[in-house]
Amino acid sequence: MSKKKQKHNSSIKQVLTQMVLDIFEKNGNIPQNYKQVSAALNVHDDEARKVILEILKDEAFAGVLKEISHGKFQLVELKTFVEGKVDLTNDGSAFIVTDDTDESDIYVAPRKLKNALNGDRVKVYVYAKSKGKRKEGEVIEIIKRAKTEFTGIVKLSERFAFFVPDDRKMMHDIFIPIADLNGAKNGIKAVAEITDWPPEAKNPIGRIKHILGEQGENDTEMNAILAEYGFPLSFPKEVEEESEAIPDVISEAEIARRRDFRNVLTMTIDPVDAKDFDDALSFRKLDNGNYEVGVHIADVAHYIVPDSALDKEAFDRGTSVYLVDRVIPMLPERLSNGLCSLRPKEDKLCFAAVFELDDNARVINEWYGKTVIHSDRRFAYEEVQEIIEAKEGEYSEEILTLNALAYKLRDAKFKNGAISFETTEVKFKLDEKGKPVGVYVKERKDAHKLIEDFMLLANRKVAEYVSKLGKGKNKYTFVYRAHDAPNPDSLGNFAQFAARFGYRINMKSDREIAKSLNFLMTDVEGKKEQNVLTHLAIRSMAKAIYTTKSSSHYGLAFDHYTHFTSPIRRYPDVMVHRLLFHYLNGGQSANAEHYEKLCSHSSAMEKKAADAERASVKYKQAEYLKDNVGSIFNGIISGVTEWGMYVEIIENKCEGMIRLRDIADDFYTLDEKNYAIIGQRKKKVYQLGDEVRIKVKNVDLAKKQIDFSLVQDR
Missing domain, CATH: 1.10.10.10 (Winged helix-like DNA-binding domain superfamily/Winged helix DNA-binding domain)
Structure with missing residues (x-):
C-alpha cells in the first residue's frame, strides 16, 4: 500500500x-x-x-x-466534551482555558495533546474528577490552529532540513523536505509554514515561505517579529492596485455634499517624524464670545469600500503596528501617507465633530458630519510646546486658547473620576544600521495633552450621541471602547503593596479609588519606583476592549466612549465612521452580532500589535546591552517569579532577570502575596521596588533575553 x-x-x-x-x-x-x-x-x-x-x-x-x-x-471513565484554548507550559504539558469563566482550567499531559500547539482552539475529553484532584483531560480534536507560520532558523543537512522556531512555546522542530527550502541556506532566518502533521509523526512537516535574512541584522529581526505575531510584511498586489486606482482629485460634487471649512484656521499637531496625519483642529472665535473647535478626522471610510480587497486587508490587520524603528501601516502608503493624510496646503476630506465651547470648555452645541478642510499649518509637538511656554509665535493666540480649554476639559475629567496613568515611554537613538546607540525617556508635555484632550472630547461625544439613539432593547448598534472596573482582589493586592511606599489607596468608591491613584501617580513622578508602581497599577486594571455593548470606560470615567479619531491606523474607527454616517442619514440599527465579531477580532489584533511592539523594545534593549556585558548598574526590582526576579536598570530602563539559582548566599523562594523573594536561612528579603546593584551577565539576542547577576553587598 x-x-x-x-x-x-x-x-x-x-x-x-x-x-x-x-x-x-x-x-x-x-x-x-x-x-x-x-x-x-x-x-x-x-x-x-x-x-x-x-x-x-x-x-x-x-x-x-x-x-x-x-x-x-x-x-473506563465517563468524560465530558469541553472546548477551549491551549495554554502550553514549559514542560510541554498544557492547561485548556475554557470559555466558561466559572470552570477551572483542565490539565492535559504532553502525551495527550495530540499535536495541539499553544493557542490552538481544541475539543477536550474531561475525565471524571477524583475528589481533591485537579481536572484532567485529553485533546480529541484540533478545531482551529492559532498559527501555522513560525519564524526561526534553518538547519540544513545533505538529505533533509529542520527548522528551529524562535517561539519558546513551539516545542517541535519542523521537518523541511529539501524540495521545499525555497532557496534557504543553513543558518538563515526565515518563516516556515506547517503543511502537514501525520498523526503518528513526532514532528510537523513544512515549507519555507519567506527568507528573512541573516541573524542579527536589523531588518531581519524586525521583520521576524512582525511575522511571529502574524502581521504581513507587504500588501497583496490586488490591494496595492486598488489603492492606486483611487482618483487624486476631489470632485466639486463631493465638496458640495460637505460642510466647507477651507476658510477656517485649521492645523495638525503630530510627532516631528510623523508621515500620516489623521486628525486636525479647526478654531475660530464666534460672535457670541464662545469658541468653535472642529475635530476633523481623515475620511478613510470614503475611500475604502466595504468588502473590497482594501477593506478586507485593513480588517485582517486591524491596526498599524509601531515597532522601535518603523511603522507597519494598516493601509497602503498611497492612502496612509497620501490621499487620507491631512497634509498642509491641500484640500482634504474629513469626518468631523464640531463643538461650540464656552470659556469653561462646556459644550454648548455639537455637530457631526462630513467636511472638507485645507490645513494652514503642520506643527510638530515641540513647536507647539515652545509657543505655549514662550506665549508667542505663529497662531500663538489660537494655540494658547486651545491649551487653556484643554486644561479645563482635563480638570473636569479628573474631577469626574478619571485616572491619570503617566507611564514612561522608552525610545532608542539608532545609528544608520538600526543599532541602538542611546536610550531616552519620551516626555509628554502640554502640547501632547492638548491634542489628546480634544480627541477624547470627540470620542466621548460621538459615543454619547449614538447611545441616545433608540430605546431599551432597540438601542442602535455601535462600536464602543469599553473598560471595566478593576477586580477588587487585584486592586486590593496593589493597595497593600503601594502602602509599603507610603501611598494609601482609598477603596470606598470608584471615585475615591481614582482620587487616590491620581495622587499616587502625581507624587511618584520622577521617583525611582515610578515605573514599578505605574505598571503594577495598570496590571491591576481590566483591559480595554472593543464591543457593541454600551458600557462605560472606567479609566477615563466616561459613561460612553468610542474610537473615532484614528481611522488611518485603527480599523474600529473605520467601523465607527461607517455606523455614525449611516445613522446621521436616517439608517436603521446595524446587526449587533455581526459587529460584535468584528470587535472581537479588532481587540485581538490590538493585543498582537502591542505584543509585537514590546518584542521589538526587548530586542533593542538586549542589543543595546550586548556591548555592556560585565558592566555594573543600579536597578529597581520590577517583577518577581518563582525562578527569578526582573530588574529594570534606572539609567536606561533596560530590563533583565536575576535567576534565583545564581544568588549564591542562600536558597531563595517566592513570596507571591508580598511580591518578594525570601532567603530560607538568613531571611533576607528582596521586594518589588527595592533598589539593587546588578552586573550584566549575558545577553541572548535570539531569545531577546538579558541575564543579570546580583552584586552582593559586602
Whole structure:
C-alpha cells in the first residue's frame, strides 16, 4: 500500500474512533457491543463493522474502554466534551482555558495533546474528577490552529532540513523536505509554514515561505517579529492596485455634499517624524464670545469600500503596528501617507465633530458630519510646546486658547473620576544600521495633552450621541471602547503593596479609588519606583476592549466612549465612521452580532500589535546591552517569579532577570502575596521596588533575553 493511501486510511480510522467514543459519551456510557455501536452510527456494511470492532479492541487495549463482559464495552471513565484554548507550559504539558469563566482550567499531559500547539482552539475529553484532584483531560480534536507560520532558523543537512522556531512555546522542530527550502541556506532566518502533521509523526512537516535574512541584522529581526505575531510584511498586489486606482482629485460634487471649512484656521499637531496625519483642529472665535473647535478626522471610510480587497486587508490587520524603528501601516502608503493624510496646503476630506465651547470648555452645541478642510499649518509637538511656554509665535493666540480649554476639559475629567496613568515611554537613538546607540525617556508635555484632550472630547461625544439613539432593547448598534472596573482582589493586592511606599489607596468608591491613584501617580513622578508602581497599577486594571455593548470606560470615567479619531491606523474607527454616517442619514440599527465579531477580532489584533511592539523594545534593549556585558548598574526590582526576579536598570530602563539559582548566599523562594523573594536561612528579603546593584551577565539576542547577576553587598 502506498504511503499516501496508508495516511488516508489512518485519518479515516482516527475520525471513526472519535465517532465510536462519542456514542458511549452521548448514551450515558451504557455498555455496548460492536453491533449496537454500528447501528447507532448507521453502519451496516460488514467490512465497516469489522473496523468498528477493531477500534473497540484497540481502545480497550489503550485503556480508554474496558470490556466488562464478552464483546461488551464501556468507557473506563465517563468524560465530558469541553472546548477551549491551549495554554502550553514549559514542560510541554498544557492547561485548556475554557470559555466558561466559572470552570477551572483542565490539565492535559504532553502525551495527550495530540499535536495541539499553544493557542490552538481544541475539543477536550474531561475525565471524571477524583475528589481533591485537579481536572484532567485529553485533546480529541484540533478545531482551529492559532498559527501555522513560525519564524526561526534553518538547519540544513545533505538529505533533509529542520527548522528551529524562535517561539519558546513551539516545542517541535519542523521537518523541511529539501524540495521545499525555497532557496534557504543553513543558518538563515526565515518563516516556515506547517503543511502537514501525520498523526503518528513526532514532528510537523513544512515549507519555507519567506527568507528573512541573516541573524542579527536589523531588518531581519524586525521583520521576524512582525511575522511571529502574524502581521504581513507587504500588501497583496490586488490591494496595492486598488489603492492606486483611487482618483487624486476631489470632485466639486463631493465638496458640495460637505460642510466647507477651507476658510477656517485649521492645523495638525503630530510627532516631528510623523508621515500620516489623521486628525486636525479647526478654531475660530464666534460672535457670541464662545469658541468653535472642529475635530476633523481623515475620511478613510470614503475611500475604502466595504468588502473590497482594501477593506478586507485593513480588517485582517486591524491596526498599524509601531515597532522601535518603523511603522507597519494598516493601509497602503498611497492612502496612509497620501490621499487620507491631512497634509498642509491641500484640500482634504474629513469626518468631523464640531463643538461650540464656552470659556469653561462646556459644550454648548455639537455637530457631526462630513467636511472638507485645507490645513494652514503642520506643527510638530515641540513647536507647539515652545509657543505655549514662550506665549508667542505663529497662531500663538489660537494655540494658547486651545491649551487653556484643554486644561479645563482635563480638570473636569479628573474631577469626574478619571485616572491619570503617566507611564514612561522608552525610545532608542539608532545609528544608520538600526543599532541602538542611546536610550531616552519620551516626555509628554502640554502640547501632547492638548491634542489628546480634544480627541477624547470627540470620542466621548460621538459615543454619547449614538447611545441616545433608540430605546431599551432597540438601542442602535455601535462600536464602543469599553473598560471595566478593576477586580477588587487585584486592586486590593496593589493597595497593600503601594502602602509599603507610603501611598494609601482609598477603596470606598470608584471615585475615591481614582482620587487616590491620581495622587499616587502625581507624587511618584520622577521617583525611582515610578515605573514599578505605574505598571503594577495598570496590571491591576481590566483591559480595554472593543464591543457593541454600551458600557462605560472606567479609566477615563466616561459613561460612553468610542474610537473615532484614528481611522488611518485603527480599523474600529473605520467601523465607527461607517455606523455614525449611516445613522446621521436616517439608517436603521446595524446587526449587533455581526459587529460584535468584528470587535472581537479588532481587540485581538490590538493585543498582537502591542505584543509585537514590546518584542521589538526587548530586542533593542538586549542589543543595546550586548556591548555592556560585565558592566555594573543600579536597578529597581520590577517583577518577581518563582525562578527569578526582573530588574529594570534606572539609567536606561533596560530590563533583565536575576535567576534565583545564581544568588549564591542562600536558597531563595517566592513570596507571591508580598511580591518578594525570601532567603530560607538568613531571611533576607528582596521586594518589588527595592533598589539593587546588578552586573550584566549575558545577553541572548535570539531569545531577546538579558541575564543579570546580583552584586552582593559586602
